[in-house]
Amino acid sequence: MEKVIPLNLGFTKIYLLRTDSGYIQFDTGSKHNVKKYLRFLDDYNILPEEIKLIIINHAHFDHTGALKTIQKLTNAQVLVHENDEEFLVKGISAEAQPLTFLAKVLISTVPKSWTIYEPVEPDIVIQDEYSLYDFGLKAKVIHTPGHTLGTVAVVTEEGDAIIGCSAHGFPIRLRSGFPRVAMDEESVWKSWERIIGEGAEMIYISHGKPFRAERIKKKLRKRQSKIEKQTKK
Ligand SMILES: [Zn+2]
Ligand SMILES: [Zn+2]
Numbered sequence: 001m002e003k004v005i006p007l008n009l010g011f012t013k014i015y016l017l018r019t020d021s022g023y024i025q026f027d028t029g030s031k032h033n034v035k036k037y038l039r040f041l042d043d044y045n046i047l048p049e050e051i052k053l054i055i056i057n058h059a060h061f062d063h064t065g066a067l068k069t070i071q072k073l074t075n076a077q078v079l080v081h082e083n084d085e086e087f088l089v090k091g092i093s094a095e096a097q098p099l100t101f102l103a104k105v106l107i108s109t110v111p112k113s114w115t116i117y118e119p120v121e122p123d124i125v126i127q128d129e130y131s132l133y134d135f136g137l138k139a140k141v142i143h144t145p146g147h148t149l150g151t152v153a154v155v156t157e158e159g160d161a162i163i164g165c166s167a168h169g170f171p172i173r174l175r176s177g178f179p180r181v182a183m184d185e186e187s188v189w190k191s192w193e194r195i196i197g198e199g200a201e202m203i204y205i206s207h208g209k210p211f212r213a214e215r216i217k218k219k220l221r222k223r224q225s226k227i228e229k230q231t232k233k
Contacts, residue, residue, distance in 0.1 A: 004160050004204060007040045009033040012062045012206050015162050017154065019136035022050040025076065026154060026162050027057050027206065030065035031117050037066065048074040053135050056080040056122075057164030057206060058151040059087035059094045061115045068118035077123040079130065081143055084150025091119035094148045096181050102171040103180040126152070144195060146188030147179050153191075159201030161213065166191055169208015176208040177219065189223065192216050 005016040010033065015026040023046060029037060041048065051074040057063050059080065067088070071078055080088055087094045093115040098104040124130065130141040132154070139156035147165040154162045166188060169176035182188050195203075200213045 003156070003158070004162065004202075005044065006204065006210075007037065009036050013204075013208075014063075014206070015204060016044075016046070016051070017137055017139070017156075017162070019052075019132075021136040022052045024053045024055060024132065024135055024137055024154075025051050025070070025074075026055050027063040027164065028054060028066040028070045030062045030114065031069070032065070032114075034066045034069050037070065051076045053124075053132075054078050055141060055152065055154060056084065056088065057153075057162075058148040059084035059092075060096060060148065060165070061093040061117055063164065063206065064088060064093075064120075065114070065117040067120045071120060078120055079124040079126060079141065080122045081150035081152050082125050082127055083145065084148055085122060085125050088120045088122055091117050094150070095183065096148075097183050098181050099178075099185070100171075100180050106171050107181070140198075142194060142198060144191035146182050146184050146186075146191045148183055149187075151191070153195055155195060155198040155200055157199070159199055159213075160204065161195050161198070161200035161202065162204045163195055163200075164206045166195065167203060167205045167208070167216070169205060175215070176205055176211055177215070189220070192220055196220065 003018045007014050009029040012029050017024040054076045132139045141152050144153045144166050167176050168179045204210045
């Protein structure tokens with residue numbers, strides 16, 4: 001059985017990571033996704049209490065909306081980066097900055113009522129990185145700001161990297177790549193470098209299909225040579 005289990009909730013994909021002592025969940029989906037989520041648990045024969053930890057990729061409602069409900073159901077601890085903590089505690093979505101026209105249109109269609117959710121007090125608030133060994137997974141959570149300032153990724157020692165919205169497959173594109181929504185583009189590049197530096201081989205994202213890390217490496221190389229050319233001029 002695979003270690004990384006994607007649960008496709010519709011617009012957002014969340015993940016379950018199988019550990020020696022249960023599961024670690026990556027994101028929760030929006031508040032409208034709970035029924036679908038429960039059906040998935042049922043299909044996979046996973047009991048809610050087997051989920052020991054919920055890692056929040058970042059505090060946008062499509063990743064956190066169902067958090068309170070799922071926290072109650074599973075009794076899992078909740079982990080978030082300190083930069084996105086306040087949004088969880090307030091039950092609101094962090095600011096979203098579209099980088100393309102289509103992303104802007106998409107964001108503008110979201111009703112305000114969707115973006116608020118039941119507040120949650122996190123149990124674990126991280127800064128630079130956090131080991132998941134105590135949760136039975138040879139992996140760590142690393143800070144990968146850019147999409148929001150508190151976005152994180154999980155990278156396992158086997159090379160699976162669950163990076164959430166540090167890459168996007170939307171809106172309408174053939175191949176996932178640079179996020180279409182980001183507070184800080186420069187930070188996204190740096191975070192990509194870090195994800196690769198941690199040994200990522202397979203990349204799993206929240207909106208789009210998984211892809212090989214080579215795609216990110218290529219983009220990083222291209223950018224590097226562009227920068228080098230510019231500095232030579
Ligand atoms: Zn987001
Ligand atoms: Zn998202």
